Amino acid sequence: QKEVEQNSGPLSVPEGAIASLNCTYSDRGSQSFFWYRQYSGKSPELIMFIYSNGDKEDGRFTAQLNKASQYVSLLIRDSQPSDSATYLCAAGNSGGSNYKLTFGKGTLLTVNP
């Protein structure tokens, strides 16, 4: 059973702080990893994807991947109240099909003004 585990939270950080979201996955064959943001009652929205070990930065967001530890993280710098949402970690299928994603249950992030 392929699994993606996330701490459900809620994770609460003050405005301007760094929010750190973590995720582990069980399928060692997974090659691609994704972070989605989902506001309550809204659609999941892709924030970042990462395929290679190391860090990938995009604006205030940094995704980190460590395949040896089967660990993915998302850092949000200078957190804003508008970042308050549920963050979903997902792993692509080990067969390389990026449509069959395995999602974690999500981490609820609250950024306090």
Add this chain to the structure above:
Amino acid sequence: NAGVMQNPRHLVRRRGQEARLRCSPMKGHSHVYWYRQLPEEGLKFMVYLQKENIIDESGMPKERFSAEFPKEGPSILRIQQVVRGDSAAYFCASSTRQGGTGELFFGEGSRLTVL
């Protein structure tokens, strides 16, 4: 450019009735995916369709569930003889090509409640 459109957003059915959920992909997208989110669970892949073809239905329950994406019109997820365990949020996603770089664009979901 409209996003992925799903309707109805909310649907209430009694046990034994049928539920039909519709999904119109983003303009220019020919690949459609259905995911289900049960209460307190993560999104789970159900089925992948292109126009008139089911490409991968490995996540679909064997009975009562079917999906189609006709040449004209939206994709439809059909659940026959619904049971309480079918209560969930059903999300549709679309992409320009198979999975793209993971850029599945999701709709806002259809929330099915079975009484």
